[in-house]
Amino acid sequence: MIDIITNLFMGFAVAFQPTNLLMAVIGLGLGIIVGVLPGLGGANGVAILIPVTLVLSPTAGIILLSGVYWGALYGGSITSILFNIPGEPWSVATTFDGYPMAKSGKPGKALVLSFLSHGAGGMLGTILLTFFAPPIAAFALRFGPAETFAVMVLTFSAFVGLGGKSALKTLIAIFLGFILAAVGLDIVSGQLRMTFGSVNLMGGFNFIVAVIGLFGLGEIFLTVEEGLKMEGIKATLGLKDIVEGAKEIRRNMKALTMGSVIGCWMGLKPGGATPASFMAYGFAKQAARNKEEFGKGASAGIIAPESAAQGAGTSATLPMITLGIPGSPTMAVIMGGLMIFGLQPGPMLFKDHPDFVWGLIASIWIGTVFGLIMVLMFAPLFAAILRIRFSILMPIIIYVCAIGAYAVNNRVIDIYYMIMFGVVGYFFKKLDYPIAPMVLALVLGDLAESAMRQALIMGHGNPLILFRPPIALPLMIAAILIFFWPTISSWKQKLSAKKAA
Amino acid sequence: MLNLGLMKIRLVSASDLFFLLSADAPFIPLPTGRQAQDGVFRCDLNKFAEGGKMRKAEIGVALCLMLIGFLILADAIRLGFGWGMSGPKAGFFPFYMALGVVICAFIVLFNGIQKFKKEGPGKRLIREGGLKPVLWVLLPSTFMVIVTGLVGLHVAALLFLVFYMRVIGKINWAIVIPVSVIVPLSIYILFEKVFLIPLPSGLFGDKLMPF
Numbered sequence: 001m002i003d004i005i006t007n008l009f010m011g012f013a014v015a016f017q018p019t020n021l022l023m024a025v026i027g028l029g030l031g032i033i034v035g036v037l038p039g040l041g042g043a044n045g046v047a048i049l050i051p052v053t054l055v056l057s058p059t060a061g062i063i064l065l066s067g068v069y070w071g072a073l074y075g076g077s078i079t080s081i082l083f084n085i086p087g088e089p090w091s092v093a094t095t096f097d098g099y100p101m102a103k104s105g106k107p108g109k110a111l112v113l114s115f116l117s118h119g120a121g122g123m124l125g126t127i128l129l130t131f132f133a134p135p136i137a138a139f140a141l142r143f144g145p146a147e148t149f150a151v152m153v154l155t156f157s158a159f160v161g162l163g164g165k166s167a168l169k170t171l172i173a174i175f176l177g178f179i180l181a182a183v184g185l186d187i188v189s190g191q192l193r194m195t196f197g198s199v200n201l202m203g204g205f206n207f208i209v210a211v212i213g214l215f216g217l218g219e220i221f222l223t224v225e226e227g228l229k230m231e232g233i234k235a236t237l238g239l240k241d242i243v244e245g246a247k248e249i250r251r252n253m254k255a256l257t258m259g260s261v262i263g264c265w266m267g268l269k270p271g272g273a274t275p276a277s278f279m280a281y282g283f284a285k286q287a288a289r290n291k292e293e294f295g296k297g298a299s300a301g302i303i304a305p306e307s308a309a310q311g312a313g314t315s316a317t318l319p320m321i322t323l324g325i326p327g328s329p330t331m332a333v334i335m336g337g338l339m340i341f342g343l344q345p346g347p348m349l350f351k352d353h354p355d356f357v358w359g360l361i362a363s364i365w366i367g368t369v370f371g372l373i374m375v376l377m378f379a380p381l382f383a384a385i386l387r388i389r390f391s392i393l394m395p396i397i398i399y400v401c402a403i404g405a406y407a408v409n410n411r412v413i414d415i416y417y418m419i420m421f422g423v424v425g426y427f428f429k430k431l432d433y434p435i436a437p438m439v440l441a442l443v444l445g446d447l448a449e450s451a452m453r454q455a456l457i458m459g460h461g462n463p464l465i466l467f468r469p470p471i472a473l474p475l476m477i478a479a480i481l482i483f484f485w486p487t488i489s490s491w492k493q494k495l496s497a498k499k500a501a
Numbered sequence: 502m503l504n505l506g507l508m509k510i511r512l513v514s515a516s517d518l519f520f521l522l523s524a525d526a527p528f529i530p531l532p533t534g535r536q537a538q539d540g541v542f543r544c545d546l547n548k549f550a551e552g553g554k555m556r557k558a559e560i561g562v563a564l565c566l567m568l569i570g571f572l573i574l575a576d577a578i579r580l581g582f583g584w585g586m587s588g589p590k591a592g593f594f595p596f597y598m599a600l601g602v603v604i605c606a607f608i609v610l611f612n613g614i615q616k617f618k619k620e621g622p623g624k625r626l627i628r629e630g631g632l633k634p635v636l637w638v639l640l641p642s643t644f645m646v647i648v649t650g651l652v653g654l655h656v657a658a659l660l661f662l663v664f665y666m667r668v669i670g671k672i673n674w675a676i677v678i679p680v681s682v683i684v685p686l687s688i689y690i691l692f693e694k695v696f697l698i699p700l701p702s703g704l705f706g707d708k709l710m711p712f
Contacts, residue, residue, distance in 0.1 A: 166609075172601075179573055196572075221638060453594070454591075
């Protein structure tokens with residue numbers, strides 16, 4: 001405990017260095033913009049910036065990248081409240097009550113409610129991270145290759161079982177991600193895999209390019225197809241709104257705690273933020289006395305999903321930093337950035353680079369608070385970006401995406417790949433193939449494969465080693481249970497229905 | 502006070518700048534982008550898009566995925582997917598992943614065909630009139646990448662910005678020109694001069710941007 005607090009203070013000393021502080025603020029600003037713009041989400045905002053951060057020190061770079069993430073979490077709510085367009089998938093639930101409230105003449109109050117609940121959810125997530133990351137990392141030090149592989153299986157089965165999409169399509173997306181990760185030179189055997197004689201394929205597919213294409217261009221294609229209507233509500237944010245919002249939050253403490261707790265819990269699992277926001281909305285509605293107000297601008301209907309989204313976003317850092325398992329696509333991209341810096345996320349990070357880890361944790365504290373201040377001060381200005389016509393914004397977004405894709409490896413072919421991934425992302429979205437697990441598989445591909453190979457070598461080819469007790473076995477059992485969770489829960493329902501009859 | 506021919510624009514603050522670029526700026530009498538997109542090219546695209554129904558696309562994509570799966574399987578078999586001298590061979594992991602893709606895609610395909618037989622082709626894949634704007638993004642951006650090889654990314658982007666804003670967005674030249682010059686120029690300075698990250702200059706890019 002004392003250890004954690006001294007470490008945290010050391011982290012604050014790192015995070016408060018002028019460069020790092022500046023990076024946090026720049027990251028937050030860019031993140032809010034990225035969150036506001038359609039077609040640019042947290043994941044590809046981070047992806048585009050990774051090449052830029054390579055000129056910085058790892059700590060400053062990662063503070064910038066995570067700042068973008070926190071900023072995007074805040075920014076997504078501005079568009080959903082003022083424009084009824086969710087800037088991010090996790091702010092869909094916010095449109096249910098945020099937009100009606102803004103429309104009924106209280107846009108300032110709606111924004112303040114959302115920002116304050118974001119701040120609260122983020123705080124809880126950060127506290128969780130600060131105090132639980134060290135023990136979990138210490139525990140994870142005992143992991144061998146088999147255990148690492150089991151954690152990954154658990155991660156991906158969570159996508160299949162809890163993702164809410166077709167299990168088959170989720171599986172296809174995961175397998176494809178792993179295949180894409182394997183294209184190119186195999187480090188273990190030195191052989192070229194799946195290159196089919198093409199020189200371009202030798203370099204493989206970079207996850208950054210895939211993220212920019214799948215999330216960025218794919219989203220833009222969907223947006224232009226639907227013909228975006230930008231009819232926003234003009235908002236001003238005064239001190240009065242902030243005071244009123246804070247009072248309203250105090251009246252809805254139940255929704256706030258519910259949202260934050262659900263968010264932090266769901267954030268630990270991969271793909272958490274979006275389901276967390278919907279779950280929190282549902283729970284808040286069930287628990288509320290004024291159910292009929294939901295959908296018409298109920299305060300609790302904003303507070304619960306927003307605190308859940310930020311809570312999930314923040315607590316997703318915990319598995320990333322301790323186990324090397326990113327809890328969300330954006331986290332996956334940040335983790336990929338860490339690996340480019342030569343830092344392997346996971347338990348060893350706490351041992352080998354404590355200044356980096358604690359600097360990051362302290363910067364999350366700072367990012368949550370600064371982000372809150374920034375959105376409270378400048379929300380109308382950020383919203384004004386969306387008043388720029390889409391035919392001006394869109395080509396600029398594509399231009400920036402192309403730079404991001406190129407700068408990863410300085411290859412023009414990557415820009416073509418980006419466009420190709422954009423088309424793939426468009427069709428995948430249309431046909432309901434999930435994209436997040438594919439990106440996660442692409443990022444984790446090499447790690448998962450080498451963990452499995454090493455484990456099999458240790459077991460002399462006996463696959464039972466992947467189920468060895470005491471750690472891998474329960475993880476695998478949990479993975480199998482979660483994988484079949486939809487089937488199990490439907491059985492349970494049938495059984496209880498029979499008993500009732 | 503900016504004086505651009507007939508238009509007089511007074512810039513007071515940053516938000517005025519946004520307003521200038523916004524859809525409801527009063528001095529732009531041109532039709533908005535959405536109206537203008539209609540009638541640009543109306544020919545056979547609609548008919549083509551009409552043929553693309555949800556379940557057909559489902560079946561087509563599943564077939565494609567199976568094909569990719571078989572390709573990977575073939576390569577994994579070439580590499581060897583069994584037990585080698587030192588642990589699993591290079592094709593081991595891709596083999597099982599591809600096997601998974603083939604099996605899952607086959608079930609998706611099978612379900613898709615069943616549904617197609619029972620319920621028909623389903624709703625449209627692409628919203629009516631939706632294919633055109635998508636192609637109007639896809640084709641120019643692909644063209645931008647092709648041109649990048651010749652003149653470099655910044656000049657290619659400049660052309661792309663001008664083309665998209667003017668031809669598709671029908672935006673006033675008074676906005677098109679400054680935006681499409683300032684944006685690539687500032688990105689050029691930021692990346693090549695400040696961050697020292699080289700971006701593609703193409704065959705002739707160095708001569709076009711000599712500074």
